Amino acid sequence: MCIAAVVNGSTVQYTLSGTGKRPVGWLGMGFGTHMANSPMVILWGNSDGSVTLSQRQAPSEVMPTLVSSPPRVATLSTDLSTVSESGQISDYQANSDTKQPLIFGFGTTNPGSSDASASLAKHLDYGVIQLDLTKALSSFTSTAAGSAATSPGATDDIPLTPHQRMVVAHAIFCVVGFALLLPAGVLLARFLRTFTPTWYIGHWIAQFGIAGPAIIIGVVLGFQAAGKIGSTIWDDHKRMGVVLFALYLAQCVIGAFIHYVKLKNFTGRPPQNYLHAVLGLTIIALGMYQIRTGFNEEWPNFTGLGTVPAGVNTLWIVWCILLPVIYAGGLLFLRKQYSQEEASRKGWTNPSDDYDMSTRERYHDQ
Numbered sequence: 001m002c003i004a005a006v007v008n009g010s011t012v013q014y015t016l017s018g019t020g021k022r023p024v025g026w027l028g029m030g031f032g033t034h035m036a037n038s039p040m041v042i043l044w045g046n047s048d049g050s051v052t053l054s055q056r057q058a059p060s061e062v063m064p065t066l067v068s069s070p071p072r073v074a075t076l077s078t079d080l081s082t083v084s085e086s087g088q089i090s091d092y093q094a095n096s097d098t099k100q101p102l103i104f105g106f107g108t109t110n111p112g113s114s115d116a117s118a119s120l121a122k123h124l125d126y127g128v129i130q131l132d133l134t135k136a137l138s139s140f141t142s143t144a145a146g147s148a149a150t151s152p153g154a155t156d157d158i159p160l161t162p163h164q165r166m167v168v169a170h171a172i173f174c175v176v177g178f179a180l181l182l183p184a185g186v187l188l189a190r191f192l193r194t195f196t197p198t199w200y201i202g203h204w205i206a207q208f209g210i211a212g213p214a215i216i217i218g219v220v221l222g223f224q225a226a227g228k229i230g231s232t233i234w235d236d237h238k239r240m241g242v243v244l245f246a247l248y249l250a251q252c253v254i255g256a257f258i259h260y261v262k263l264k265n266f267t268g269r270p271p272q273n274y275l276h277a278v279l280g281l282t283i284i285a286l287g288m289y290q291i292r293t294g295f296n297e298e299w300p301n302f303t304g305l306g307t308v309p310a311g312v313n314t315l316w317i318v319w320c321i322l323l324p325v326i327y328a329g330g331l332l333f334l335r336k337q338y339s340q341e342e343a344s345r346k347g348w349t350n351p352s353d354d355y356d357m358s359t360r361e362r363y364h365d366q
Contacts, residue, residue, distance in 0.1 A: 001027055001106045005131050012094045012133070013077070016043055018106070021301070025107040026120060028056075031072075033101045033128055036060050039067070041074045041092065042105075046114045051076060054116040066117040100131040125163050166225040171294055173218030178244070178287030181211035183323055186280055190330030194337045200259065208252055219245050237293045244290060247283050254279065269341060281327075288320055 001024075004015040018024040025044065032038030035058055042054045042064070053076040056064035074092045109121035185206030192199035222241060254276045263270055295308045295316075 001104060003029060003102065003104060003129065003131070005100065005133060007094060007133050010094050012092050012100075014041070014092055022106070022108050022124060025109040026111060028105040028107075028123075030103040030105075031100070032103060035064075035103060035126075038103055039070055039072065040064050040103075042120070043076075044111055048114070050114060052111075052114050052116055052118075054118075063120055063122075098132070098134045100133050102129050102131060103127070104129065127162065127164075163225060166221055167299065170218050170221035170225055171299075173214045173221065174287075174294070175291055177211045177215035177218055178284065179291055179319065181206050181214060182280070182284055182287065185211065186284065187326060187330060190327060191333065194333045194340060204255065204259075207255070212252070215245065215248060235297075237290065237298050240286065240290050240293070244283065244286055247279065247286070251276065251279050251283060269338075284323070288316070288323075292316055 002015070002017045002019060004017075006013045006015075014029065016027040016029060018027065026042055027044070028040055028042035030038035030040035037057060037059065040056045040058075042056055043051055044054075045051050053074060055067050055070040055074055057067050057070075058064035072092060072095065103126065105123040105126040107121055107123050111118035111120055185203050188206060189199055189203045192202070219241065222238075226238065254272060258270065258272050258276055292313075295312055300307055
């Protein structure tokens with residue numbers, strides 16, 4: 001939603017409007033920095049073309065209720081108010097504030113009644129902004145800040161809303177886990193396993209010890225962000241997120257099985273080793289796809305901030321090219337790896353030679 005303010009003598013004209021990202025159920029703003037005890041003005045359109053203005057207040061983060069005698073009276077500007085996604089306006093008695101802190105809320109469910117005391121469904125999003133009411137009207141700007149754009153007289157550095165910050169945190173943790181730490185563990189194993197038996201320590205630390213907490217935190221934040229706006233739509237991004245998380249947990253179990261469970265009297269390379277490698281690469285590939293749907297679809301849809309900068313997509317493309325190229329370079333050591341594993345299976349256990357740790361430990365046990 002957007003909020004605009006114009007000072008006109010003893011009143012301030014506030015314009016509340018939707019951006020078109022979501023259908024408008026109701027629009028609201030309050031005067032303060034938090035919901036509790038802040039005077040609010042809430043607007044919604046009715047089926048007969050009228051607009052209801054409701055002045056409310058809440059003792060805490062609960063549904064605000066009607067205030068019969070508000071400290072400052074708001075008047076609906078019926079000439080400009082509509083039931084569309086923009087143009088709902090009210091005049092509000094001015095006070096001495098030059099920097100006007102506001103809270104805002106946006107709901108997609110219409111109360112279904114023109115009664116000013118009608119029940120309100122929970123907001124889709126909310127946040128805190130501040131308007132500079134001293135700026136001249138000629139300095140009109142349109143700036144996005146969270147789910148609110150403010151003009152004229154808006155500060156350009158309004159912080160993200162709590163929901164948007166949660167989405168950003170979800171993205172950061174998941175990108176670090178799936179696009180950086182998991183590939184780092186794979187590349188470490190691919191390049192170092194033929195040179196040092198200690199490669200496995202770095203591999204599991206990157207894949208499980210560090211990536212695990214990052215991925216778990218990212219997934220939890222994703223569910224919280226979706227729940228915070230009451231999203232029950234299971235789109236491709238959410239479904240893929242659940243699948244990816246399940247595959248990651250399965251991969252960790254397979255890795256532990258390979259390391260700790262040694263198959264005796266097995267003459268070849270264990271099949272679970274191949275499964276572990278293929279599944280690991282699949283998870284990274286799906287993770288990169290998931291990142292793209294996240295910034296390309298989920299970000300604009302669930303934050304209202306529009307598309308991400310073009311540089312984000314460029315960086316994603318570059319990383320998608322670099323990862324397989326680097327991994328392909330590591331495949332040059334595959335022949336050496338297989339030779340070392342074959343030597344290990346034949347009983348060659350010279351500590352000065354390096355080969356696959358799991359097979360080496362198995363034959364040391366024998």
